[in-house]
Structures are given as C-alpha cells and as structure tokens.
Amino acid sequence: MIRTQGLTRHFVVKKETVEAVRGLDLAVQRGELVALLGPNGAGKSTTVRMLTTLIPPTAGSAHVAGFDVVRNQGEVRRRIGYIGQGNGAGHQQVGRDELTSQGRAYGMGRKAARARADELISALDLAGVADRKVATLSGGQRRRLDIAMGLIHAPALLFLDEPSTGLDPQNRANLQDQIVKLRAEYGTTIVLTTHYLDEADSMAERVIVVDHGRVIADDTPARLKAEHAGDRISLACGSDDDARRASARIGAFDGVDAEHGRDRVHVRAVNGPELLPELLRRLDADGIRVIRAELARPTLDDVFLNLTGRSLREGGAEPAEPEPPATSTAATTRQNQEITA
Numbered sequence: 001m002i003r004t005q006g007l008t009r010h011f012v013v014k015k016e017t018v019e020a021v022r023g024l025d026l027a028v029q030r031g032e033l034v035a036l037l038g039p040n041g042a043g044k045s046t047t048v049r050m051l052t053t054l055i056p057p058t059a060g061s062a063h064v065a066g067f068d069v070v071r072n073q074g075e076v077r078r079r080i081g082y083i084g085q086g087n088g089a090g091h092q093q094v095g096r097d098e099l100t101s102q103g104r105a106y107g108m109g110r111k112a113a114r115a116r117a118d119e120l121i122s123a124l125d126l127a128g129v130a131d132r133k134v135a136t137l138s139g140g141q142r143r144r145l146d147i148a149m150g151l152i153h154a155p156a157l158l159f160l161d162e163p164s165t166g167l168d169p170q171n172r173a174n175l176q177d178q179i180v181k182l183r184a185e186y187g188t189t190i191v192l193t194t195h196y197l198d199e200a201d202s203m204a205e206r207v208i209v210v211d212h213g214r215v216i217a218d219d220t221p222a223r224l225k226a227e228h229a230g231d232r233i234s235l236a237c238g239s240d241d242d243a244r245r246a247s248a249r250i251g252a253f254d255g256v257d258a259e260h261g262r263d264r265v266h267v268r269a270v271n272g273p274e275l276l277p278e279l280l281r282r283l284d285a286d287g288i289r290v291i292r293a294e295l296a297r298p299t300l301d302d303v304f305l306n307l308t309g310r311s312l313r314e315g316g317a318e319p320a321e322p323e324p325p326a327t328s329t330a331a332t333t334r335q336n337q338e339i340t341a
C-alpha cells in the first residue's frame with residue numbers, strides 16, 4: 001500500500017537547512033494499522049505530508065496505493081483519506097451537511113453522499129450530534145467528525161496525523177476504540193502518527209519509531225519491547241551482603257543481567273513473570289533474604305530510551321536521568337546500566 005525509497009525532505013529556514021526526513025525506506029501492506037511514533041520534530045508529519053501529496057520530497061520516491069506521489073498526485077488523493085492536526089469541518093456548518101458536501105466534492109451523487117454520511121455518522125457514534133453546528137461539538141466529537149470526513153469516499157488508506165492530541169484521556173480512549181472498530185469494519189489500511197506511547201502500543205500492530213528524520217526501529221510493539229527493553233525486576237534484600245550474593249547468583253543465569261547497589265538488586269530479563277518465582281526459590285535455597293520483589297513490564301518509552309539514550313515522554317524526548325552508582329556482576333552493557341536509570 002505504501003512503499004518509499006530514500007524519502008527525504010529538507011526545509012531551508014533563514015539559510016539553514018532543516019533535515020526533517022532523511023532517507024526513509026518504508027513498506028506498509030494492505031490492511032495494516034501502523035503507528036509512526038517519535039518525539040516532537042522527529043519528522044512524522046512531514047513524512048505523512050509527503051505521502052499524502054501535500055508537499056513534494058526533496059529526494060527519494062514514494063508510491064502510495066500504487067501511484068507515485070509526485071507524478072500521479074490526483075490518483076493518490078482519490079485513494080486516500082487524510083486527517084491533519086487541525087479540524088477539517090467548517091465551524092458554522094452542520095456536521096451532517098459538511099459530510100455530504102465533502103462526499104459531493106469527491107464526485108459522489110447527492111443520494112450516495114447522504115447515504116454514506118448516514119453510515120459514517122452511525123459508525124462513529126455521531127447520531128446525537130450530527131445535526132448540530134460543528135462549533136457546538138466537543139473536542140472528541142469534532143475529531144470523530146473529522147475522521148468521518150476523511151472516510152467519506154471510502155478510501156483504501158487513511159492517514160491520521162496525531163488523531164488524539166488535545167483530547168482528555170477518556171475521549172482519547174473512545175477515539176482509539178472507534179478507529180480500531182472502523183478498521184475491523186472497513187478493512188481500511190491506517191497510518192497514524194502519535195507521540196502517545198500508549199496509543200501506539202494499544203492500537204498499532206506495527207510501530208515505526210522515528211527519530212531525527214530516520215527510522216530507528218520497526219516491529220510489533222511486543223517484539224520491540226522484548227528485543228530493546230525487557231522486563232525489570234527489582235529486589236530489596238535483607239542486607240548489602242545479601243544483595244551482593246543475590247546479584248552474583250542471578251548474573252549467572254543465562255541471558256539475565258543483574259546489578260546491585262547497597263541492599264538492592266536490579267535485574268533485566270525477557271521472561272520476567274516466569275523468572276521471578278524461580279529466582280526467589282533459588283535465593284531462598286541459598287539462604288539469601290529477599291524482603292520485597294517488584295516486576296516492571298517494559299513500555300515503548302523503555303524501547304526509545306534504549307535506542308537513543310533519551311526518554312520519549314509526552315511532549316518530547318528528554319535526556320535520561322543520571323544513573324545511581326551500581327556495580328555490575330554481569331557483562332556490562334549499555335542496556336543494563338539503564339536498568340537503574
């Protein structure tokens with residue numbers, strides 16, 4: 001559905017070149033729900049704007065729905081829907097009329113446009129508000145109307161640029177449910193950009209992590225977390241000596257990293273839920289006292305932190321916190337230093 005090769009976009013601002021997107025190679029298959037995840041300024045919107053023909057690439061190429069985004073703009077536009085960051089519907093218009101007009105603008109007959117508007121109003125739970133002026137709708141309702149506008153011509157591919165930015169958590173969760181339902185109902189391929197980690201994690205089958213205009217990881221959320229982050233186990237031991245012995249014992253496990261600092265042991269592994277009871281049994285058998293054990297499953301933020309050394313918090317990537325002093329008993333890797341960060 002999407003194929004790009006070396007897709008690049010520069011902007012010149014006051015004689016300085018901003019390399020917004022640097023040589024992106026992407027492939028999205030029909031029916032996928034893909035999230036482009038990255039901090040502010042990573043190049044997500046610029047990528048989507050090139051894929052939707054709104055701006056031309058500086059270099060490289062992109063085929064969307066089978067057509068070149070530069071040579072066949074019209075063909076691409078007919079086959080895609082695009083919901084940008086601003087609201088698309090006119091505020092003084094009635095939602096249902098806006099939808100019908102949008103359908104007419106895509107060349108649909110009056111009857112067909114009305115029928116499609118009715119269908120989307122029902123699919124997006126807008127029945128109670130579709131006959132009100134857009135200005136009177138809540139942020140979440142307006143965003144759903146935007147999505148209906150983008151789907152009016154039944155595109156095979158829908159781009160959503162930051163669909164839930166500005167919505168409160170409840171409206172955000174509702175919108176995410178609606179998008180997943182729509183996708184199941186219509187089989188639309190969906191590419192969304194987000195800097196909400198939970199949004200990418202819960203909705204997308206595939207997350208493409210973008211940083212400084214480049215793809216730095218591309219996989220399912222589960223595999224990204226298993227490969228680039230792992231589970232973290234934190235043990236509070238009965239004494240500093242217990243922690244030192246525990247760390248040495250755990251560090252000998254295959255594929256497990258352990259560090260200790262005072263009476264604590266920090267462990268990193270891929271199979272935390274299965275490993276933790278086993279660790280506790282072995283430490284107990286060795287007479288090592290563990291007072292408290294905590295298990296933390298990884299997030300996509302941990303993935304980003306491991307890949308870049310920065311944290312992808314809502315609103316931007318920040319430098320990681322300085323690490324507390326720790327002594328490693330396993331092979332020291334950058335990842336296991338970050339366990340304690």
Ligand SMILES: Nc1ncnc2c1ncn2[C@@H]1O[C@H](COP(=O)(O)OP(=O)(O)OP(=O)(O)O)[C@@H](O)[C@H]1O
Nearest residue numbers: 011013018020039040041042043044045046047195
């Ligand atoms: N029209 C423009 N003129 C100049 N610079 C631009 C323009 N559009 C984007 N940029 C710059 O390109 C870089 C990438 O911006 P882009 O909007 O693609 O990032 P983003 O990942 O979508 O960020 P956000 O999450 O904040 O929307 C940024 O440094 C931005 O300032």
